[in-house]
Amino acid sequence: IILLLPYFLKAKWVFDKAIFKQMLNYGLPIMIAGLAYVINENFDKWLIPDVLGKDINGAYAGCYKLAVFMTIFIQAF
Structure with missing residues (x-):
């Protein structure tokens, strides 16, 4: 980082609204899908203690x- 610092200090930082709009158009659906994935992946860990009890939740987490x-x-192979 120290070696690259002079290049960062020389750079002119400009905010481009057109590129920002393109990035939002591309990234917003991906962000929503990612949020849905995280909720779907972790919802069972919130639900199991209420339905089956806290003891089962520990065994489920281990499995x-x-x-x-x-x-x-x-996936490695």
């Missing part, structure tokens, strides 16, 4: 972590 590890391992 979920193991499943994530197995998925990453499978």
